Amino acid sequence: MSKSSLTLIAGSAKTKQALQEQLEQLLGDYVHVKSHATDEGIPQSLEDKIILYSSDTAYDNSNAMYNVNAEKIIVGKRTVNHEYIDKLLRIHDGSAVLVVNDDDDATISLIESLYQLGVDHVQFIPFRKGILFYEDVQIAVSPGETHLCPSYIKEVIDIGVRLFDITTILEVVECCGLNKDISSKISERYISNIIELQRKLLFAERDAKQMSEHIQNVLGTVDDGILVVNEEGRITVFNNRLAALFHVDAQDVVNKYLEHVMNRRDITDFIMDGRDESKFFDINGVDVVIFRLQMMKENTIVVTFKSVHQAFEIEKTAQREMRNKGFYTKYCFDDIIGEDDVMKDRKQIAKKLALSEHPILIQGETGTGKELFAHAIHEHSLRKNGPFLAVNCSALTETLLESELFGYEEGTFTGAQRGGKKGLFELADNGTIFLDEIGDISLTVQSHLLRVLQEGEIRRIGGRRIIPINVRVITATNKDLQGKMRDGSFRTDLFYRLNVLNLYIPSLNERRADIPLLIKHLITKSGKWVKVEQDVLEYFMQYNWPGNIRELKSTIDYMLTVCEGNVVTKSDLPFMHGQAGDSVMSEYSACESMLEMQERAFILEVIKQYNEKGKTASRELISSQSKESEFVLSPQQIRRRLDILEGEGFVVKGRGRAGTKITAAGIEYLYFLKSKCSV
Numbered sequence: 308m309s310k311s312s313l314t315l316i317a318g319s320a321k322t323k324q325a326l327q328e329q330l331e332q333l334l335g336d337y338v339h340v341k342s343h344a345t346d347e348g349i350p351q352s353l354e355d356k357i358i359l360y361s362s363d364t365a366y367d368n369s370n371a372m373y374n375v376n377a378e379k380i381i382v383g384k385r386t387v388n389h390e391y392i393d394k395l396l397r398i399h400d401g402s403a404v405l406v407v408n409d410d411d412d413a414t415i416s417l418i419e420s421l422y423q424l425g426v427d428h429v430q431f432i433p434f435r436k437g438i439l440f441y442e443d444v445q446i447a448v449s450p451g452e453t454h455l456c457p458s459y460i461k462e463v464i465d466i467g468v469r470l471f472d473i474t475t476i477l478e479v480v481e482c483c484g485l486n487k488d489i490s491s492k493i494s495e496r497y498i499s500n501i502i503e504l505q506r507k508l509l510f511a512e513r514d515a516k517q518m519s520e521h522i523q524n525v526l527g528t529v530d531d532g533i534l535v536v537n538e539e540g541r542i543t544v545f546n547n548r549l550a551a552l553f554h555v556d557a558q559d560v561v562n563k564y565l566e567h568v569m570n571r572r573d574i575t576d577f578i579m580d581g582r583d584e585s586k587f588f589d590i591n592g593v594d595v596v597i598f599r600l601q602m603m604k605e606n607t608i609v610v611t612f613k614s615v616h617q618a619f620e621i622e623k624t625a626q627r628e629m630r631n632k633g634f635y636t637k638y639c640f641d642d643i644i645g646e647d648d649v650m651k652d653r654k655q656i657a658k659k660l661a662l663s664e665h666p667i668l669i670q671g672e673t674g675t676g677k678e679l680f681a682h683a684i685h686e687h688s689l690r691k692n693g694p695f696l697a698v699n700c701s702a703l704t705e706t707l708l709e710s711e712l713f714g715y716e717e718g719t720f721t722g723a724q725r726g727g728k729k730g731l732f733e734l735a736d737n738g739t740i741f742l743d744e745i746g747d748i749s750l751t752v753q754s755h756l757l758r759v760l761q762e763g764e765i766r767r768i769g770g771r772r773i774i775p776i777n778v779r780v781i782t783a784t785n786k787d788l789q790g791k792m793r794d795g796s797f798r799t800d801l802f803y804r805l806n807v808l809n810l811y812i813p814s815l816n817e818r819r820a821d822i823p824l825l826i827k828h829l830i831t832k833s834g835k836w837v838k839v840e841q842d843v844l845e846y847f848m849q850y851n852w853p854g855n856i857r858e859l860k861s862t863i864d865y866m867l868t869v870c871e872g873n874v875v876t877k878s879d880l881p882f883m884h885g886q887a888g889d890s891v892m893s894e895y896s897a898c899e900s901m902l903e904m905q906e907r908a909f910i911l912e913v914i915k916q917y918n919e920k921g922k923t924a925s926r927e928l929i930s931s932q933s934k935e936s937e938f939v940l941s942p943q944q945i946r947r948r949l950d951i952l953e954g955e956g957f958v959v960k961g962r963g964r965a966g967t968k969i970t971a972a973g974i975e976y977l978y979f980l981k982s983k984c985s986v
């Protein structure tokens with residue numbers, strides 16, 4: 308069968324080329340296709356079996372001007388190239404979209420075919436020549452006429468030259484007299500183009516979905532809040548951490564305008580228009596640093612939200628690594644939270660004391676922050692580049708404390724290290740030593756310490772060599788040293804040596820105004836983004852906090868562990884606060900000594916940490932961990948202590964090789980212990 312013949316007449320060379328390609332692809336096996344464009348010039352007389360015009364306009368513009376001789380003249384109908392439909396479907400719902408074509412009729416017919424194709428989620432606005440401004444329009448769509456779009460439009464989508472629709476193709480098939488088989492093959496080709504495209508779209512969509520799930524999972528593991536905003540000001544990424552901070556559901560906010568989700572003008576202004584890279588904000592009671600980064604190429608803003616505490620910690624870690632020295636202070640005066648006048652006054656005095664070289668005795672109730680002050684004083688002193696060593700005198704037995712402080716020579720006692728060991732006084736040379744709980748040291752250690760202070764030199768235990776030392780001594784106690792001097796358990800001469808400068812730290816009761824500030828600080832520091840209900844705050848304001856800030860801290864820690872969602876309520880209060888009051892406190896306080904309390908807290912903490920990882924803790928395991936702590940306990944000693952703790956209902960021991968688990972009462976008891984002693 309000889310091929311039929313067809314001449315295509317289009318308006319522009321670009322349209323001619325696209326339509327010629329379409330016809331060749333669909334009909335090329337059966338029809339010989341020639342083509343002309345009016346803007347390139349058309350022969351004076353045209354003769355063919357079929358003359359196919361690309362549009363009504365092409366027909367109107369050229370038909371009258373040339374001699375046309377054809378068996379059949381067809382004016383084609385055109386539709387949007389399916390390849391570009393996904394671009395249109397990706398425009399956000401309800402957006403205003405300017406439709407730009409080279410004449411008004413063509414524009415209207417393009418809008419019609421877009422609606423017919425089901426692109427009806429946006430509002431199309433027809434472009435009119437001469438009108439340069441369209442209110443609230445940021446996106447334009449054009450079939451290859453993008454040069455006509457007003458220049459202020461942010462996003463221009465070129466949907467390419469529109470192609471002939473299926474009815475035009477079938478009309479050509481019919482005129483060529485092609486048989487049924489061929490005609491159905493051609494329609495299949497037309498349809499398979501669409502199916503192929505849909506398949507690609509489907510894969511692309513599936514890949515995009517997998518990628519987005521992957522990104523969400525990755526973002527879920529990050530400790531910071533992460534937000535991404537696109538050029539329209541809509542949210543494209545909002546991780547769960549951020550959702551917790553703003554008390555919203557992460558699923559609900561994607562695609563919404565930023566200002567509809569965060570109704571904080573200061574924050575949205577900073578994100579959208581900010582020139583700075585980072586800024587502090589208080590968001591629902593949490594101090595946060597927001598870092599913003601503009602990705603120019605994608606016109607996207609990436610924002611991270613970090614707890615102030617974390618941001619500082621990162622800074623501090625870097626500094627520490629730079630200093631790369633073994634013994635350093637962990638706190639400075641800025642870490643001591645307190646705006647109450649009495650506290651401000653204490654900090655002022657402490658700063659002055661820091662600058663002298665004399666020993667300082669810090670007194671105050673348990674948990675008031677004496678250790679914190681000791682760190683800050685060293686950090687503020689002329690010795691700040693020297694070492695700072697802290698030792699808790701009540702946590703060590705007499706012999707251990709002596710050997711820790713003054714060191715020993717080789718062979719002094721069984722188990723002594725080869726080559727002897729330097730004591731903390733030697734290690735703290737040119738720096739500061741902080742002796743916490745000084746009220747608990749024995750009379751033997753007291754006299755040894757007195758000698759060191761009087762002579763400014765030490766002699767290791769079992770040694771003869773005299774080692775001069777240059778160490779500033781800061782001590783602290785919550786005990787009544789005057790009372791101890793009266794009953795003879797603390798040496799008066801040592802007291803006067805230590806108490807050259809005295810600093811009294813007020814209890815939390817004496818500075819209640821600081822309670823809300825401390826709560827906020829402790830929550831921020833925990834890295835959790837939660838809100839504390841008003842009645843909890845009220846309760847905290849009237850409770851008398853015998854364990855001071857340490858008790859407040861462990862109560863908050865406990866509540867943050869048990870609270871559901873992002874709100875701390877009164878039902879999250881530990882048992883001893885909520886229901887039984889002080890009676891439980893005194894029941895708990897049955898421990899003989901601070902050392903016993905600390906040991907118990909250590910054991911329970913190890914068990915709790917293992918349980919949190921889904922494991923139980925064996926005696927051997929706890930014993931081996933104890934070697935790295937201040938309490939070296941053998942598996943037998945651990946067994947005895949676990950028996951007692953089990954009898955009190957704080958742990959449950961497994962049979963045979965199964966390890967131990969902490970009970971709910973045990974967790975609460977642990978927090979109580981932590982509020983009473985520093986571990």
Ligand SMILES: Nc1ncnc2c1ncn2[C@@H]1O[C@H](COP(=O)(O)OP(=O)(O)OP(=O)(O)O)[C@@H](O)[C@H]1O
Pocket residue numbers: 642643644645671672673674675676677678679680743744783784785828856857860983984985
């Ligand atoms: N002003 C404060 N600001 C922030 N945190 C504080 C403040 N005071 C105390 N803390 C925190 O409370 C806890 C107890 O503080 P610290 O160990 O310094 O108390 P202490 O007076 O030395 O107690 P003790 O007499 O029992 O040894 C620590 O975790 C400390 O970080």
